[in-house]
Amino acid sequence: MNFEYSDEQQQLADSLGKYLVGHYDFEQRKAIVDSASGCSETVWADLAAMGLTAIAVPEADGGFGGGALDLMAAMEACGQALVVEPLLDHVGLGGRLVGSAGSALQRSVLMPGVIDGSRRLSFAYLEPGRRYETAPLTTTAQPRAGGWVLDGSKCVVFGASQAQQLLVSAHTADGASLFIVDTTATGVTLNPSRTVDGQRVADVRFDEVALGADALLGVAGTAQPHIDEAVDFATALLCAEAVGAMKDANDATLAYLKTRKQFGVVIGSFQVLQHRIVECVIAAEQARSMAILAASKVDQAGSPAERARAVSAAKVKIADAARQISQEAVQLHGGMGMSEELKISHTFRRLTMIAQRFGDADHHLERYASLG
Amino acid sequence: MDLSYSSEELAFRTEVRDWLMANLPADIRDKVVSYRHLSKDDYLRWHKILAAKGWAVPHWPQEWGGTGWNITQRYIYDEEFGIAGAPMLPPFGPAMCASVLLRFGTPEQKARFLPRIRDGDDFWVQGYSEPGAGSDLAALKTRAERVSTSSGDHYVVNGQKIWTTLGHYGDWIFCLVRTDSSAEKRQEGISFLLMDMTTPGITVRPLILMDGGHEVNEVFFDDVKVPAENLVFEENKGWTVAKYLLGHERMGSGSVGASKRELAALRALAARELKNGRPLLDDPRFRDRLSRTEIELQALEITSMRFLDKMRRSGQPPGADVSMLKIRGTEVQQAITELMMQAVGPMAQPFKAVDAGQIDHVTSRLAPRYFNFRKASIYAGSNEIQRNIIAKMSLGL
Numbered sequence: 001m002n003f004e005y006s007d008e009q010q011q012l013a014d015s016l017g018k019y020l021v022g023h024y025d026f027e028q029r030k031a032i033v034d035s036a037s038g039c040s041e042t043v044w045a046d047l048a049a050m051g052l053t054a055i056a057v058p059e060a061d062g063g064f065g066g067g068a069l070d071l072m073a074a075m076e077a078c079g080q081a082l083v084v085e086p087l088l089d090h091v092g093l094g095g096r097l098v099g100s101a102g103s104a105l106q107r108s109v110l111m112p113g114v115i116d117g118s119r120r121l122s123f124a125y126l127e128p129g130r131r132y133e134t135a136p137l138t139t140t141a142q143p144r145a146g147g148w149v150l151d152g153s154k155c156v157v158f159g160a161s162q163a164q165q166l167l168v169s170a171h172t173a174d175g176a177s178l179f180i181v182d183t184t185a186t187g188v189t190l191n192p193s194r195t196v197d198g199q200r201v202a203d204v205r206f207d208e209v210a211l212g213a214d215a216l217l218g219v220a221g222t223a224q225p226h227i228d229e230a231v232d233f234a235t236a237l238l239c240a241e242a243v244g245a246m247k248d249a250n251d252a253t254l255a256y257l258k259t260r261k262q263f264g265v266v267i268g269s270f271q272v273l274q275h276r277i278v279e280c281v282i283a284a285e286q287a288r289s290m291a292i293l294a295a296s297k298v299d300q301a302g303s304p305a306e307r308a309r310a311v312s313a314a315k316v317k318i319a320d321a322a323r324q325i326s327q328e329a330v331q332l333h334g335g336m337g338m339s340e341e342l343k344i345s346h347t348f349r350r351l352t353m354i355a356q357r358f359g360d361a362d363h364h365l366e367r368y369a370s371l372g
Numbered sequence: 373m374d375l376s377y378s379s380e381e382l383a384f385r386t387e388v389r390d391w392l393m394a395n396l397p398a399d400i401r402d403k404v405v406s407y408r409h410l411s412k413d414d415y416l417r418w419h420k421i422l423a424a425k426g427w428a429v430p431h432w433p434q435e436w437g438g439t440g441w442n443i444t445q446r447y448i449y450d451e452e453f454g455i456a457g458a459p460m461l462p463p464f465g466p467a468m469c470a471s472v473l474l475r476f477g478t479p480e481q482k483a484r485f486l487p488r489i490r491d492g493d494d495f496w497v498q499g500y501s502e503p504g505a506g507s508d509l510a511a512l513k514t515r516a517e518r519v520s521t522s523s524g525d526h527y528v529v530n531g532q533k534i535w536t537t538l539g540h541y542g543d544w545i546f547c548l549v550r551t552d553s554s555a556e557k558r559q560e561g562i563s564f565l566l567m568d569m570t571t572p573g574i575t576v577r578p579l580i581l582m583d584g585g586h587e588v589n590e591v592f593f594d595d596v597k598v599p600a601e602n603l604v605f606e607e608n609k610g611w612t613v614a615k616y617l618l619g620h621e622r623m624g625s626g627s628v629g630a631s632k633r634e635l636a637a638l639r640a641l642a643a644r645e646l647k648n649g650r651p652l653l654d655d656p657r658f659r660d661r662l663s664r665t666e667i668e669l670q671a672l673e674i675t676s677m678r679f680l681d682k683m684r685r686s687g688q689p690p691g692a693d694v695s696m697l698k699i700r701g702t703e704v705q706q707a708i709t710e711l712m713m714q715a716v717g718p719m720a721q722p723f724k725a726v727d728a729g730q731i732d733h734v735t736s737r738l739a740p741r742y743f744n745f746r747k748a749s750i751y752a753g754s755n756e757i758q759r760n761i762i763a764k765m766s767l768g769l
Contacts, residue, residue: 001381001444002374003681009373069373254767274763275756281767282696289674290667296375313667366656369663 003292005073013073016050020081026343029082033198039085039162047087048117056091056233058099061111067299068233072240072291079244082343082350084198086122086159088241090114092234094121097167101178101218101226110180113164122163124154124204125227132359134169134227139206141170141177148216150179150187150209160202161192167217168206174221185209197349225304232311235358236298239291239318242354246284246321249329249347253277256333273332280325287321290314309371312364318354319361326351375674377448385448392456395421405457405637406734407741409585412495412541419461419492429466429490433474436482437490447680454629462538465489465496469546472564472613476605485544485566499533499547499567499591500614507757509548510558510611514593516549516565518600518607525600527551527565529573529593535751539576539589542569552608564610566602573597581747583740584723618753619689627701628673634708635666642715652715665707672700692765695758702748702755709742 005013023043032040047053055070057063064070071091078087095114098107098121113119127138139152150170160166166181166188181188187209192202217223254277257268267273294314301307326348330337337344355361377385400414422428430446432438441449453460470489473482488494505511514531529549539545545567552561567574573596578586605613642662645652652658679693713720719735749755763769 001377001677001681003678004685005373072373254769257769268769271760271763274767274769275759277767277769278759278762281762282700285675285678285696286668286671286700289671289678292373292678293375293670293674296373313670316664316667317671365660365663368667369656369659372663372666 009070009073012050012052012055013077016047016052016074017077017080019046019050020077020083024081024083029084029198033084033194037162038194038198038200039159043083044085044117044120047085048115052087053091053095053117054115056099057095057111057115061099061107062115063099063111068236068240068295069292069299071237072295075237075240076244076247079241079246079350080248082198082245082346084200086120086162086199088234088237089122089159090117090120090163092237093123093230094163094165094167096230096233097123097178097217097226100229101223103218106180106214106217119165120159120163121165121167122157122159123167123169123230124157124160125169125231126155126157128153128155128203132363134231135224136169136171136176139168139170141172141179141211143173144210147210147212148179150181150206150211153203153205155203156201157204158199158201160204161190161200166204168204169223169227172220176222176224176227177220178217178223178226179211179215180217181206181209181211181215185211195353197353198346228304228308229298231358232307233298235311235315236291236294238354238357239287239294239314242318242322242351243284243288243291245347245351245354246287246325249325249344249351250277250280250284252344252347253280253329253332256336260334267332276328276332280328283321283324287318290317305371309368312359312368312371315359315364316361316368319356319364322351322355375677377444381444381448384445385452388449388452389456391425391427392452392458395425396456396458397421400459401457404459405633407737409587410459412538415459415462415538415541416492416495418459422461423491428461428492429470431467432470432486432490436474436486443680443684447676451629454627454631455633457630457633461492462495462497464498464537464546465494465544468498468617469496469544469566472546472604472617475616476564476613480601481566481604494543495538495541496544496546497536497539497542497569499536499545501535502532503534507754509614510562512548512550512562514547514549515553516551516563516598518551527598527600527603529565529567529596529598531593533591533593534588535579536576536589536591537587537751539591540578540586542576545569545574545591546604548610548614551610555608559611561608562610562614563607564604564613565598566604567596567598571596571598581744583744585740585744587744619691627705628669628676631669631672631701631704631708634712635662635669638662638708638712638715641712645715645717658711658715661711665704665711668700668707669704672697672704675700692762695753695761695765698752699749699755699758705748706742706745709738709745713738713742 052074054063055066059065098110125134139154141148141150163183166183168179168181170177170179187207189205190202192200195201257273257277258266260267291314294311297307297310329344330348333344336342339345400418403410419428429437430439430441430449434440466489470486473485500509502512502514504513516527516529518525518527547565547567548562549565550561551563555561573594575592577590579588579590580586642653643651647655676697679690683690716735716738720739722736
């Protein structure tokens, strides 16, 4: 039993934290969010230089062979600073899928760019009208001479407009398959938008996109377990990010309670407010415990069902805590909590969206129960 | 970061589990798992069995009979008790009075009381709360006046304690009493006094709770003569003793183990209960509530382990962390009792046979159990007091 980060994990988190304090304050973040791409290439290169893009890549592919626990402290730091660069999508989904589903040849071609950050990946898997389902259905790929033809559409693809390549899940005759598609390929149309919490997503259409045989990642029809594993892995990382954002929200609320005066006293002297912040602090502790569980189970579980059940349990707790903590943060900040000018309103939006990404509490409660 | 126990810890867990399986009397276990109250004899019998094994007071220093286990082993031990349906020994003697004596007692007091507590010779109870002093403990009014005579000093105690858990089983009671009513601060005139409950002038009156059970009592003190040698620590410094005890509450995991067992029982119950011909366990509404409680318990367990790990590293007492676990632990316990009661539907209604007939099915005890467990968020520092402690100690409010 050991709940401390290793020296390496802590050092990475510390240097990332220090970096973000200097390069990612509220104003700097705002400038990035308002920029054309919504992603700072400088920050991205620095994140890669710190090793964040290499940690979870298998050693055989040139990475550090780490897991979710190795990224957890760093993801917390990203959550605290509300980082909008698509690290989670690149590392947790794109890189993860290449590592687990790709052939040796594909990994040797793709991984160097994943590791140094020059080949940004985004995973297109959600389909319109199908909420959080991970199995491809309406996006299809048909074999044709020398390759495949891809048709269909994906929605809310995080980081698509910032990626060099998309990993696209598609229904093929044998089941689920994954394809590597250039975002600039003929027949690929991106309709990008800004999310409510400052990130970039896109709806993506595929109209008779001609793909070579080498665009198929790994073996046709065998992708579903890889997809589910990657989404669980990314969900565990998102839980860690949430823990960082929750800590930041609670810290900000506590500081506000200690400085804001009304009726001639600091409002933190009111018991009704004390008990509410205490509940938020307890919720954050419980959320951290479950984020640790999720990370350790995606790194090391006896079975996919055990992994999925732990991740779902964690996501229920994270989603509930994210809602409670963000709502209370705004309430206890009073009108100031609603203001665009205060970070807390941005943390509120981020936590609200985290609660829903990869499945909200109801979705995961159902999955948890179905596996029990 | 590693959530798993070491192989030594797992071996220890197996040792405790196997021993409990072999030595926990079936009738006592049956009472625990079917939510019946234990008699004094049940507690003493179990205490003697544990004492014979040398496991009655694991957390004590070894020179007084402790096992020398580390805090992880103690945590595992507590958890296995909960899982097995083994009653934890009432904390008043082994955990509370003994901790005070070990820290503040004179050599004579230690030698006189500790071996008897360890061996289960004396049943101890706690005299803290009074009708006018609940959460505001320092408001207590029970008086102890010191009287000097040629044959030695003694105190004369007058007043009343309330909510005295298992007071009707008590051989001895430790009390906070007021020895100086003129002290400027209320906390400064309080002393920590040990009393033999057979002393003339002590009367125990049952307080029957809404589950119909006799667990707590009122204790009246009417010119009770207590030898001055039964004062622990200095006169008027009892608040220091009380605060020490509060700060050294153990991070028990008995409730985690017991809640695991009860959730398993609830699952089994909900699998048998039928709703529209289908197991209640498959009903999405029931299932969601059960799942949420399971997840809450899982979070509680990992949080307990994290705090334990922190304690092990720092060597510091757990402080406000215990308050957090108390709040969530009791909430989970209460949620389970409520789900249990609701799981059996209309069968939760019958309570007691009116005539000669017998109702002895566990369903008749589920509603009373739910009633009884409203106590959990009230006792040992209400959950509101725990929130005050967290606000003050860890948030600096």
